[in-house]
Amino acid sequence: MTVPASRVRRRPRTPGRLLPLLLATVLLLPVAFLVIQAYRFVDADRDAVEREQLGVEYLRALGPVTEALVNAQSAAVSGHPLPRENLDRAVEQAAAVDARTGDELRTSERWAGIRAKLEALPERSLTDPEDAFNAYGEVTDLLLALYGKVRETSGLIRDPDVDTYFLQDGVGEEMPEALIAAGRLTDLVILIEQRPAADQGRSLMELATLRFAALQPARDLVNNLRAVVESSENAELGANVLNPFDAYQRAVEAMALLALPNRSGAVDTEGLTGARKQAQQAAKQLQPVLLDEIDRLLADRIDRLNRDALLVLGAGSLAVLLLISLAVSSWLSRTQDSPTAIDQPSIGTEPVESDRPTGDRWEPVALRPAGEQTPALQPAGQGREPDRWRPFDAAR
Structure with a gap:
């Protein structure tokens, strides 16, 4: 299965931000x-x-x-x-x-x-x-x-x-x-x-x-x-x-x-x-x-x-203000452009139920522990193979 991605904060690049x-x-x-x-x-x-x-x-x-x-x-x-x-x-x-x-x-x-x-x-x-x-x-x-x-x-x-x-x-x-x-x-x-x-x-x-x-x-x-x-x-x-x-x-x-x-x-x-x-x-x-x-x-x-x-x-004074303005604007631009988090899947998990189709989507399947073999997926609305022949067995 898969679980919601944990938001891992990336370490800011301090030298690059302090350079301006x-x-x-x-x-x-x-x-x-x-x-x-x-x-x-x-x-x-x-x-x-x-x-x-x-x-x-x-x-x-x-x-x-x-x-x-x-x-x-x-x-x-x-x-x-x-x-x-x-x-x-x-x-x-x-x-x-x-x-x-x-x-x-x-x-x-x-x-x-x-x-x-x-x-x-x-x-x-x-x-x-x-x-x-x-x-x-x-x-x-x-x-x-x-x-x-x-x-x-x-x-x-x-x-x-x-x-x-x-x-x-x-x-x-x-x-x-x-x-x-x-x-x-x-x-x-x-x-x-x-x-x-x-x-x-x-x-x-x-x-x-x-x-x-x-x-x-x-x-x-x-x-x-x-x-x-x-x-x-x-x-x-x-x-x-x-x-x-x-x-x-x-x-x-x-x-x-x-x-x-x-x-x-x-x-x-x-x-x-x-x-x-x-x-x-x-x-x-x-x-x-x-x-x-x-x-x-x-x-x-x-x-x-x-x-x-x-x-x-x-x-x-004007030169000082210009230098400070350039430094602050460069700092802010680097802060906005750098990503703060990424989606990282959990190790040893399978997709969650909402990720499987039913009908036109995958059928939800019960969660299983990591390492256990998962049965083949079947479209929604179609029973498993034994259930499909059960009415014929009852008529005989």
Whole structure:
């Protein structure tokens, strides 16, 4: 006989089903590595630009200190009362900026030294104009060194953008050097008038040196600004820079002529002082315009970096989702295509009654133990051979 087939569950092919997941995992690793590296690069660039913004903020605070210090030096050399209020106010504002950004830019130590010298200036004997000139010269040298430190540690000096580089070079190096040198130049002219005639040769050499030190950075600043204005895509920059730029350029040209001594060795002190004040006033108007333009360029770059970061994260997320989707769909397709059971006949059995025909079907036969011989099958409705002749035997 046969019995209903036992459903034997086939062992799933585990290696074949795990292969898609394994491949997806292997592909996810390099994708994740590339995404993380790209995001780190973008994040590092963004941190660098933010550090440059701190440098711009520091340079903005040093501008009033430079102007007030140059004016205080001129007042001390000429014997006029010191405008201490403006210098103290500028120092306090710069100190507040250094307190916020000094650790990041590593300028706190330098600024502390400059502030100590500035606070000690009124206590020193400045009755001699020569001593005042030398004392303020030491402080202004330290101030120029602080300008360089800010540009270096903030990364402004290494900015890859051409416009930003020339702008920071002009406002962070050439402009303060030109202002300080111009102040020293006019102060030296006043000192030369008070020196004895025996020192005239030395005085003229010092005057020529300071004249070059004042005019060279001023001319470099003019050339750099002209190049930036002509190449910049910001139309407002040219309009904002035009008036103070022209005024500064005219003042520098006037200083170049007025600083030349005449045949007798004298210099037009009043005219040179007036040209210096005009250049200083134009630089005062020009500095915030240039710093604002640098801030705008850096802000635009941060916006681009933020968009790049979003693109990197979006592309990485999409790649991860695609790999996971492919792995899951492959897993499901393999699960549906693989058979889970088969019909297996029992060993040592014969067909069941329902499997035998009666009439047009097989006649049901009693079940017999396995191994016992089964009588021949006969169609339904026909008796066995002895039963067929039984009526004839009864009639006889």
